[in-house]
Amino acid sequence: MVLTIVSAFSLAACAGSTTSDHSSSTPVPGGTLTYGINDSPSCFDIHxxxxxxxxxxxxxxxxxxxSQDxxxxxHPWLAEGWTIADDQKSYTFTLRRDVVFTDGTPFTAHAVKANLDHIVAPATKSEYAVNLLGPYTGTDIIDDYTVRINFSAPFASFLQAASTTYLGIYSPRTLAENADKLCAGGSVDVGSGPFVFSSYTKGQSAVMTRNPAYHWAPANAAHNGPAYLDSLVFRILPEDATRVGALTSGQIDMARAIPPIQVPTVEAAKGLSLMRxxxxxxxxxxxxxxxxxxxxDQRVRSAIQQGIDVAEDVKAVYFGQYHRSWGPLSPTTPSYDPSVAESWHYDPDKAGKLLDEAGWTGRDGEGFRTKNGKRLSLFWPGLPSAGVRDQRDLLxxxxxxxxxKIGVEVTHPRLTAGDYNARVADGGFHLFSVSWARPEPDLLRLFFHSANIPPHGQNVAHLRDPQVDQWTATGSATTDERTRDDVYARTQREVLDNGSVVPLYVLAAIAGFDDDVHGHAFDASGWMTFYDAWKA
Structure with missing residues (x-):
């Protein structure tokens, strides 16, 4: 299934600490924490x-x-242990026996099967979770607290996938009774987590209240038992100035996605701190x-790659808060290959020579290159204006x-969501820009293996490279770190060398918070977690 890129639009991030440092403080239960966010879900159904x-x-x-740290x-969470078959084609989980969903339904192997089957059901129309399940063939219930999840091929990245929210576990009762209502959020979204989804006011806020029965936190959490906060409010504040203003004026306790230009404002504000x-x-x-x-023509692709002054452009737009990227993976991703750094640079002269070699030697009245009377023009579909964040439009x-400047015309109109997704599905574009948050190098398979060309996957480069196919297939089939590091490093270098991608930047996930807020942390994907959070 092709991923709907409009709704899949994702942030990447950059350097800094991962948690707030208040380890010497004693947590205080109670209170409400209000978190300003820059976007709102188009659908709350995690599957x-x-x-x-x-x-x-x-x-x-x-x-x-x-859970993944x-x-x-x-680390154990709803499963207290697991074994992986030698052929990497099945995972057997031993489940906790004391977990209860907030509607009173006990958590058992039947719940795991119901959730995975819900994800792959055509009626769910999964945009991403179904991809995380890869070659899933079904779930066997061994007994009430033992479950075996099966795949038709070795699937080494499943454990990481199983740690994500997208493969989180709904109450089987709500799947049976409310599957068609899950997108709306609110009380039908029944899980076993530390908070209950109490209410949602469209375009304004989502309210969570503490689950007093919670005592099955992941093994790497800072405490066990109920969350400290009585309630958690997500305020939807898409305008950067409004969100930062709400933080500096004390209307909210924390804010997501502090834009680079506003970082000095938050740093200068009394009683506020930043984390990234x-x-x-x-x-x-x-x-x-x-x-x-x-x-x-690879010469044209390489010319495009070397004709963009990535370092200066990123510096000019992001004031040094975000750093240029050298490869398709962030440096914090497992199997990132550090040799891609400094491996290519802005070189307009070389780009021009490559275009000359490819036959684009003419010029029209506006100075754009031509070949056989045809202008060198590339189409780059743009997200709807509401989906543009973090000054990407300026970049x-x-x-x-x-x-x-090197004679290449690029048209980059803002499309409707429907037109945008249609372009993804039918390949009606030359350039396509996207990022994807996940601590798993198997993303290289999803975005560069030939089996994943849209409309059946995310290979928007439409790359057909037998070596890349072999390397990424090998990586997806093994948990051996040395093998994975080798094949994924080869992949990263190859897609740069063949001009499939122009990496632009690693985005810094920057959050601002009141100094009275403690215990909040970024998870493995760089998203804020609140189970251990409390207010002084």
Missing amino acids: ANSKDITAEIQRNVFDSLV DQHQF TDQPGLTYSIFLNSASAPLD EQVAQADLA
Whole structure:
């Protein structure tokens, strides 16, 4: 299934600490924490929707089989233990016996099967969770507290997938009775998490209240038992100035996505602090569609890659708060290859020579290159204006200007969501920009293996490279770190060398918070968690 990129639009991140440092303080139960967010879910169903904000909000409501820490280690959660078959084609989980969903339904193996089957059901129309299940063939219930999850091929990344919100576990009762209502959020979204989804006011706020029965926190949490906070409110404040103003004026306790230009304002405010993390996964990059002329010529793709002044553009737009990326993976992603750093640079002269070699030697009245009387023009679909965040529109404008200097016209209109997704599905584009948050290098398979070309996957570069296919298939089939590091490093270098991608930047996930807020932390994907949070 092709991922709906509009709703899958995801942040990447950059350097800094991963938690707030108040370890010497004693937690104080009670109170309400209000968190300003810059986006709102188009659907709250974690099995259907793919937006990062959906996962960040719903992490408080839904538990997962396992937990992953920021060092990429896995810990027990709803599953107290697990074994992986030697052929990597099945995972057997031993489940906790004391977990109860907030509607009173006990958590058993039947709940696990019901959830995984819900994800792959066509009626769910899953945008992302179904991809996380890969070659899933079904779930065997061994007994009430033992479950075996099966795959048709080795699938080494499943444990990481099982730690995500997207494979979180709903109450089987709500799946049976309210599956068609889960997108709306609110009381039908029943999980076993530390908070209950109490209410949602569209475009304004989502309210969570403490689950007093909670005592099955993941093994890597700072405490066990109920959350400290009485309630957690997500205020939807898409305008950067409004969100930062609400933080500095004390209307909210924390704010997500502090824009680089506003960082000095928060730093200067009394009683406020900043925290940041490197978000793993795909960096924000431009993918070049090799199936669409003239990008079917590698010389043209390489010219585009070297014709964008990435370092200066990122510096100018983000004031040094975000750093340029050198490869398709963030440096905090497992199997990131550090050799990609400094491996390519802005070189407009070389880009011009490559275009000359490819036959684009003429010039029209506006100075754009031509070949056989046809202008060198590339189509780059733009997200609807409401989906543009973090000044990416400005970065894209300067990239267009760079390419114009070497004689390449780039049209970059803002499309409706429907038109945008249609372009993804039918390959009607030359350039495509996206990032993806996930601490798992198997993203390289999803975005570059030929089996995943839209409309059946996320390979928007339409790359057909037998070596990349072999390397990423090998990586997805083994948990051996040395093998994974080797094949994923080869993949990262190859997609740069063949001009499939122009990495732009690693985005810093920057959050501002009142100094009276403690215990909050970024999870393995760089999203804020509140189970251990409390207010002084």
